[in-house]
Amino acid sequence: MLAARLWARQRALPRRVGFSTAALPHTSLNPVTEQDVAHFSKFLAPNSIISTLSPNPCAPDELETYNNDWIGRFHGQSTTVLKPKTTQEVSEILKWCNDHRIAVVPQGGNTGLVGGSVPVNNELILSLANMNKVRSFDPISGILVADAGCILQSLTDYVAPHNHIMPVDLGAKGSCQIGGNVATNAGGLRLLRYGSLHGTVLGLEVVLPDGRILDQLTTLRKDNTGYDLKQLFIGAEGTLGVITGVSILTPPAPQASNNVILALPTFDNVLPLYQTVKRQLSEILSAFEFIDRTAYDLAVKHGQGRALSEEDTKGAECFVLVETSGGRREHDEEKLNDLLELLLSADKPLINTGVLSQSPAQFISLWALREGVTEAVSKEGKAYKYDISVPLSSFKEVVDNTREHLRSKGLLHDKAVKYVLGYGHVGDGNLHLNIVADAYLPEIENALEPYIYEVVAAHRGSISAEHGIGAMKTHALPYSKSAISIELMKKIKQVFDPRGIMNPGKVLE
Amino acid sequence: MRPSPSRLLNILVPVKRAVDYAVKIRVNPQQTGIDTNVKHSMNPFDEIAVEEAVRLREKLKASVTSIKAITIGPPKALDTLRTALAMGADSAIHVEVPETQPAPEPLAIARTLKAVIEKQNAAATKPEDKIDLVILGKQAIDDDLGVTGQMLAGLLGWSQATFASKVDIDVAKNEALVTREIDGGGEEIKCRLPLVVTTDLRLNEPRYASLPNIMKAKKKPVEKLSPADLGVDYTPQLETLKVSEPPVRVGGGKVANVDELLAKLKEAGFP
Ligand SMILES: Cc1cc2nc3c(=O)[nH]c(=O)nc-3n(C[C@H](O)[C@H](O)[C@H](O)COP(=O)(O)OP(=O)(O)OC[C@H]3O[C@@H](n4cnc5c(N)ncnc54)[C@H](O)[C@@H]3O)c2cc1C
Numbered sequence: 001m002l003a004a005r006l007w008a009r010q011r012a013l014p015r016r017v018g019f020s021t022a023a024l025p026h027t028s029l030n031p032v033t034e035q036d037v038a039h040f041s042k043f044l045a046p047n048s049i050i051s052t053l054s055p056n057p058c059a060p061d062e063l064e065t066y067n068n069d070w071i072g073r074f075h076g077q078s079t080t081v082l083k084p085k086t087t088q089e090v091s092e093i094l095k096w097c098n099d100h101r102i103a104v105v106p107q108g109g110n111t112g113l114v115g116g117s118v119p120v121n122n123e124l125i126l127s128l129a130n131m132n133k134v135r136s137f138d139p140i141s142g143i144l145v146a147d148a149g150c151i152l153q154s155l156t157d158y159v160a161p162h163n164h165i166m167p168v169d170l171g172a173k174g175s176c177q178i179g180g181n182v183a184t185n186a187g188g189l190r191l192l193r194y195g196s197l198h199g200t201v202l203g204l205e206v207v208l209p210d211g212r213i214l215d216q217l218t219t220l221r222k223d224n225t226g227y228d229l230k231q232l233f234i235g236a237e238g239t240l241g242v243i244t245g246v247s248i249l250t251p252p253a254p255q256a257s258n259n260v261i262l263a264l265p266t267f268d269n270v271l272p273l274y275q276t277v278k279r280q281l282s283e284i285l286s287a288f289e290f291i292d293r294t295a296y297d298l299a300v301k302h303g304q305g306r307a308l309s310e311e312d313t314k315g316a317e318c319f320v321l322v323e324t325s326g327g328r329r330e331h332d333e334e335k336l337n338d339l340l341e342l343l344l345s346a347d348k349p350l351i352n353t354g355v356l357s358q359s360p361a362q363f364i365s366l367w368a369l370r371e372g373v374t375e376a377v378s379k380e381g382k383a384y385k386y387d388i389s390v391p392l393s394s395f396k397e398v399v400d401n402t403r404e405h406l407r408s409k410g411l412l413h414d415k416a417v418k419y420v421l422g423y424g425h426v427g428d429g430n431l432h433l434n435i436v437a438d439a440y441l442p443e444i445e446n447a448l449e450p451y452i453y454e455v456v457a458a459h460r461g462s463i464s465a466e467h468g469i470g471a472m473k474t475h476a477l478p479y480s481k482s483a484i485s486i487e488l489m490k491k492i493k494q495v496f497d498p499r500g501i502m503n504p505g506k507v508l509e
Numbered sequence: 510m511r512p513s514p515s516r517l518l519n520i521l522v523p524v525k526r527a528v529d530y531a532v533k534i535r536v537n538p539q540q541t542g543i544d545t546n547v548k549h550s551m552n553p554f555d556e557i558a559v560e561e562a563v564r565l566r567e568k569l570k571a572s573v574t575s576i577k578a579i580t581i582g583p584p585k586a587l588d589t590l591r592t593a594l595a596m597g598a599d600s601a602i603h604v605e606v607p608e609t610q611p612a613p614e615p616l617a618i619a620r621t622l623k624a625v626i627e628k629q630n631a632a633a634t635k636p637e638d639k640i641d642l643v644i645l646g647k648q649a650i651d652d653d654l655g656v657t658g659q660m661l662a663g664l665l666g667w668s669q670a671t672f673a674s675k676v677d678i679d680v681a682k683n684e685a686l687v688t689r690e691i692d693g694g695g696e697e698i699k700c701r702l703p704l705v706v707t708t709d710l711r712l713n714e715p716r717y718a719s720l721p722n723i724m725k726a727k728k729k730p731v732e733k734l735s736p737a738d739l740g741v742d743y744t745p746q747l748e749t750l751k752v753s754e755p756p757v758r759v760g761g762g763k764v765a766n767v768d769e770l771l772a773k774l775k776e777a778g779f780p
Contacts, residue, residue, distance in 0.1 A: 260720070312719050340720050355717035358592045359550030360531035362717060 029103045029504065031122050032080045036102065040082060043092055048130060051080040066125050069118045070111045071383055073440065074471060076119030083130040087205060087213060087244040093126060094242065095211025103501050106238035108180025109151065111172035113385055114470025116237045120505035126242060128179050134158055135245065142250045143202060143219045148179025148243045164250040167194035171371040179243045185235030187466035192427035193286040193325065194251055197234055204230040205245030209497045217245050232492065237468050238503040240496040254325030256332045259366050260340070261308065262354035263316035267396035269350040270320060274426055276350065277322055280339040284332050287323035287427070292399065294421035295373045302379045304372020305365045312353050320426070321370045373423050377434050381418055384435040384444065386452050389462035395422055395431050398455060402433060409447045417444060430465040453479040474509045517574045517637040518680055520562045522644050523622055524555040524578055524593050526586040527651040536754050543752065551589045554646025557708040560715040561676060562644050563597035572680040574637060575599050581621050583608040587731065594726035595718035601731045606743065613743045619660035624739035626665065647672050647707040658707035668700035674711040
C-alpha cells in the first residue's frame with residue numbers, strides 16, 4: 001500500500017523541473033482548504049496567516065515573495081503562508097498537515113539557489129521568519145542557542161559585542177536564516193577556517209512531520225551516545241522535518257583581520273599560489289577565494305565594491321582574495337608582508353600585483369568584489385548556476401570548455417548566453433560555474449545538461465558542493481550518488497516522513 | 510609654444526589617525542572618552558586629500574614637485590603615514606605625541622602645520638621649493654571639530670577653499686578654481702595660491718594601495734619631529750566634561766488600524 005502510494009506520488013511529480021514548475025497534482029497530497037485555514041486561525045495569531053483563501057483573503061501579490069525563489073527561476077502556486085511564533089505552533093501545524101496529507105515547504109530567508117524553498121505546486125509554506133529570538137548565549141564557551149528564523153547577520157551582530165563570530169558567513173547573510181543555513185548545510189566563506197556546519201552545529205530542535213518535537217538541542221561538545229540524528233537534518237533541505245532551534249558553536253572573533261586581492265596573469269598560477277600562501281600564512285589563512293576575470297568585471301559593472309585601478313587589473317586573467325584572521329595584528333601583518341614581498345620579488349612572479357586593504361572600510365570593499373558576484377550575475381541576466389566540486393586544477397578548463405561547448409551549439413551571443421564565468425572557494429575545491437543568459441531557454445538548458453553533470457562525474461566531483469539539490473537537481477543526483485546511497489536516502493525519508501508531506505519534489509525525485 | 514610654468518607646486522597633506530568609521534564607538538565606563546582599543550585607520554576625509562594630491566600630480570605631471578604627508582599623533586600614527594606614502598606621497602613628517610597625552614586640539618595642530626610650512630619655506634633656496642598648497646580633510650570623524658583648515662589659512666594669511674568637491678589648478682597662472690559644497694548645490698570660487706583646501710566627500714574616491722606601492726612606501730623617508738622642535742605648546746584649552754552615548758532608540762510599535770493610530774497620537778499629546 002505504502003509503496004504503491006509513494007510510487008504514485010513519485011510518478012505525479014514533475015520528473016524534470018524547468019523554468020516554471022509544472023503544475024502536476026500530487027495524487028496523494030491535498031491542497032490547503034478554507035477549513036484548514038479556519039483550523040490554523042484557532043491557534044495562530046491573525047498576522048501569522050497570509051492566505052488567499054477565506055475568511056480573510058489577502059491580495060495574491062502578497063504571496064509573491066514567498067512563491068518565487070531568489071534567482072527568479074522557480075515559481076510555486078501556494079495559497080497559504082503560515083508564520084508561527086513558537087515551536088508548539090509549528091508542531092500543531094505539522095500534525096494537522098500530516099493528518100490531512102497537506103504538503104509543507106519550510107521556508108527560511110528564501111535565498112536558496114536550487115529552488116528548494118518554494119513550492120513545486122500549491123504546498124503550504126511554513127515560514128520561520130517569526131521565530132527570531134536568541135534563546136541563550138554563553139560568552140565563555142561561545143555556544144549560541146537561537147530560533148531557526150534568526151537572520152544570520154543579526155546573529156553575527158548579537159555575538160559581536162561578546163567578541164565572537166558566527167562560524168558561517170555568506171553573501172546572503174542579510175536575509176538568510178540560521179535554520180536555512182543548517183537545512184542547506186551552507187558552506188560559505190569561512191568554511192576553510194571553521195569547518196562545515198556538521199561540525200559546528202551542536203544540537204537541533206526539530207519538529208517531525210507528525211508533529212512530534214525532537215529535542216536534540218544540547219550544548220555539549222562531546223556526546224557519543226549512539227546515532228547522531230541531528231546530522232541527518234543538516235543538509236536535508238527541509239525534507240525530513242522543520243528545524244525550529246539551533247545550538248551552534250561560535251568561535252572567538254579574530255582580533256585582527258586583513259585581506260588582499262591579488263591579480264594573476266594566468267589561471268595556471270592559482271594552484272602554486274595557493275600552496276605558497278598556505279605555507280607562508282599557515283594558521284592565520286582564513287579564506288582563499290577565486291574570481292575569474294569575467295566575474296570580476298561583472299561585479300565591478302554592477303557596483304559591488306570599489307574597483308581596483310586599471311593599472312592594477314591590466315593583464316589579469318583572474319583574481320584571488322586572501323583573508324587572514326588571527327590574534328595579534330603585528331604578528332599577522334608581518335607574516336602577510338613577508339608573503340607579499342616574497343610574491344613580488346620572485347624571479348617568476350605568480351602575481352602581477354595586488355591591493356592590500358588599509359582600513360576596515362577597504363576590507364569590506366574588497367570582500368564585496370567577491371561576495372557581490374552572485375548578485376551581479378543575477379542583475380546581469382538569467383543565471384544558470386552550477387555549484388560543483390571538481391579538482392582545483394580543472395577549474396579553468398571546466399569554465400572554458402563549457403563556454404566552447406555553448407559556442408559550438410551556436411548559443412553564445414547577445415540573445416542567448418552572454419557570459420560563462422567561474423568563481424569560488426579554491427580552498428574547498430568548490431567552483432561556482434555560472435552561465436548568464438538573456439533569458440531562460442530550453443536550448444540552453446539542453447546544452448548544459450547533462451553536459452556539465454557528465455563533466456563533473458568524469459572528475460568524480462560533486463554536482464552540488466554547497467547549494468544542495470532542491471528542485472533543480474533531483475534528476476542529477478545519480479551523477480554524484482550511487483544507487484545504494486540513493487536507496488538508503490529514500491528509506492530514511494520514509495522513516496521520518498512516511499506520508500511524504502515534507503517538501504515534496506526536493507532532493508529525491 | 511606653451512608658457513613654461515612660472516612656479517612648481519609643493520603639496521602638504523596633513524593626515525590623522527582616527528577610529529575607523531566602520532567601528533562601533535563605545536563610551537568608557539567613566540564617561541571621560543571612548544574605548545580607543547579598536548581598529549584605527551586614516552580619517553576618510555584625509556584619504557580623499559591624499560588622493561586629490563596624487564591626482565593633481567597625475568594631471569599636472571612634473572609641475573607637482575613634491576607631495577609630503579604629515580601627521581601629528583602617537584607612535585602608531587606612523588601606519589597612517591605609510592598608507593599615505595603607499596597611495597603616492599613622496600615623503601612624510603611625523604610629529605610624535607606620546608600615546609598617553611590627550612589628542613592635540615585644532616589650534617595646536619594648525620600652529621604645528623604653520624611652523625612646519627614656515628620652516629621649510631624659510632629653508633627653501635628657490636621659490637619652487639616652497640610649500641604653496643595644503644590639502645586636508647574638512648573634519649576628522651573622531652572629534653568632528655572641522656576647523657583646522659580654516660585656522661591654518663588664518664594663521665598663514667593664505668587663501669582658503671573649504672568643502673571642496675572639485676579642484677582645478679592652473680600652475681602657470683598661480684590660480685585655483687575650486688567648487689565648494691554648499692547647501693543645495695555648488696559654489697565655484699577662484700583663488701590665488703598659496704592656498705589651503707579642505708576636502709568634502711564627493712571630491713574623489715580614494716584608491717587602494719597597491720602592493721608594489723606599499724613595498725616602495727616602506728623605503729620612503731619619514732622625518733620625525735617633536736612639538737618642542739617646532740615650539741608649539743599642546744596644553745589643552747578645552748576641557749571634556751562628559752562623553753555619553755546617544756539615547757537608545759526605542760523600537761516602534763504596530764497598530765491594527767487608523768482608529769488605533771489616532772488614539773495613540775492623542776495619547777502622545779498630538780491634538
Ligand atoms: C547572494 C547569495 C550568496 C550565497 N552564498 C552561498 C555560499 O557562499 N555558500 C552556500 O552554501 N550557499 C550560498 N547561498 C545559498 C544558500 O543555500 C542560502 O543562502 C542559505 O543557506 C539558505 O538560507 P535561507 O534561510 O534563505 O533558506 P531558504 O532559501 O528559505 O531555504 C533553503 C532550503 O532549506 C529549507 N529550510 C529553510 N529553513 C528551514 C528550516 N527551519 N527547517 C527545515 N528546512 C528549512 C527550505 O525548505 C529549502 O529547501 C547564497 C545565496 C545567495 C542569494
